[in-house]
Amino acid sequence: LRSRGLIAVKVWCLVILLVFTFLGGVSPYFYRWNEAFLLLGTQFAAGIFLGTALMHFLAGSTSTFNALTHSPYPFSFMLACAGFLLTMLSDVAIVAVANRQRVNQAAPIQKEAEEEGESASAAAHAHPMLMTATSSFEDAILLIVALCFHSIFEGIAIGVSATKGEAWRNLWTIGLHKIFAAVAMGIALLRMIPKRPFLMTVLYSLAFAVSSPVGVGIGIAIDATAEGPAADWTYAISMGIATGVFVYVAINHLMAKGYRPQQPNYFDKPIFKFLGVLTGIAVMSVVMIWD
Template sequence: MDQLLEVKIGCLAGLLVVTLICGLIPAQVKWFQSNMARGKHRRILSCIGCFAAGVFLGACIMHMVADALGDIQEELKKRRQQGASMHKQNSTSEGDDDDEMYPFGELVISAGFFLVFLIESVVLHCCPKAVHSHGDHNTEEDQKDPPESHSSFRAFVLFLSLSFHSVFEGLAIGVQKQETAAIQLCLAVLIHKAIVVFSLALKLVQSGTPARWRLLYLVVFALMSPAGIGVGIGVSLYNSDGTSLAQALLEGVAAGTFLYVTFLEILPYELRSHESPLTKFFFIGLGFSIMAIIAIWA
C-alpha cells in the first residue's frame, strides 16, 4: 500500500476515535447537565458554556467563513481565467474588475443565513412549540435558574452545519499530496474537532435533546470528517475537480447557517447567564483565541 494512503487512513481512524470520545463526555456524564447544577457547579458549567460559545464564534469566523470565502473566491478566479483564455481577453479588463469587486462569497454565506432564518420562521409560524422546546416558567425558583437553551431546532441546525464543515475538513486532508502536509493538517483538525465536538455535545445536552438523538448526532458527526477524507482520497486518485465550485458553494451555505446559530442562539444564551460580565468575556475570548491559534495551521 502507498505510504501516503496509509497516512490518510490513519488520519481517518484517528479523527473518528477522538471525535467519538470527546463527544461522549458531556453526553454521558450527568455532571454536565445544567438542570442538575446549583451553586459552584452551576458557575463552573456557565464558564464552560461561555468557553464553548467562544469556540463556536472562533470556528464560525476564523474557520468556516474564512474557508468558504477563500474557496469561493479561488473557484471564481479559476473560471474567470478560463473564460478569459477561451475568449482571448485580458484578465484585467473592466468586466473582470467588476466581477472581482462584487462579493459573491458573502452573498452565498448570506443565503445560508437567510435559509435557516426562513426555515425557522416557517416552522415557528406553523408549529411554535417545535422551536421553543421548553415551556415558560414564572415561579420565583425558576427565575433564579440560568436561562435554558430554548431551541432544539437550532441545535439540529448547529449539528448540520458543523457536519457539512467537517466533510470539507476531511476532504482537505484526503487531497493532500505529501505525508507531512497530511499529518500536519490532521493534527490541527484533531484539536479543532475535539474542542468543537465537546462544545456541540454540551449544547445538545443543554437544549434538552433526547439521549438517543444525541448519540445519533454524535456518531453521524464523528463520521463526517472520515467520510470527507475518503472522498478526498478518491478525488486525488482520479484527479477530478469538476465539483469543486459546488463544494465551495455548499461550504458557503454551511458557513451562513452556522453564522445564524452562533449569533442568534449560542452567544445570546450564554450572555443571558447570571455570571459576571467580565468572567463571561474572559471565557468567550479564551475559546475564540484557541480557534484563532488553530487557524494558523488548519
C-alpha cells in the first residue's frame, strides 16, 4: 500500500458501503419508496457505471499497461472482455442451477398427480402454496447470489485504488449503484416472499451488504502484497477486469432489467430511461475533468 492514510480511507469506504447498503436493503420493510425515483435512479446508476467503466477504469488500465510494456497488444480491452464473459458465465451458471432445482422439485408433484389420474395443471392447483414458496425461495437465492458475486468484483476496484481520491470516487460510483440495488432487491424480495419474517429481511440484506466490503478487503490484500512494478501490473489487470464487470452489470442488469414498478408509472418509458442513463454518463464526464 502507498500509505497508512490510504488504508484508512479504504477501510472507511468498506464501512460506509456496509452500513448504507444494509440500510437500503431493509428500508422497504419500513418505508414505501417512490417508484419513479427508483426507476430513474437505477438508470442514472447505470449511466454512472458505464461512464466509470469506460472513462475511468478502462482508461486507467490502458495507460498503466502502456507504461509497463511496449507491446501493441490491447491487454486492457482483452481483460475487459474477460471480465464481461466471466460475469456472464456466473449468471448462466446460477440460472442453470436454479432451473435444474425447479425441475427436480416439480417432478415429484407431477408424478404424484399422474398416479392419481390428474394432469400437471391439476397438480399445480392441488399444491399451489408449495410450488409458489419453492419458486419464490429459489428466485430470492438466485437474486442474492448473483448480486453478491458482482458486488465482490466491484469492491475489489476500491481495494486496489492507487490514491485516496480514486478510492473515494470509486466509493461514490459503487455506493450509488449499491444503494439503489439494495432498495430494489428489498422490494423484489418482499414481492417474492411477502410473509417472510423481519429476521429474513435482515439476513438477505446483510448478505448483500457484506459482499462489496469483502471485495474491498480482497483488493486491499492484493495491493498490500504487491510492490513496485507488481503493484502496477495488479492495478492494470484489476481495472481491466473491473471494466468488463461494470459494463455487464450496467447493460444487462441495470439498463435491460432495471427496476420494474409494481403499478403503471408515467416515467416507465424508454425516453425517460434514456435520459436517466444520459444524465449518469454526463455526470461522470464532468467528474473526469478533475481526474
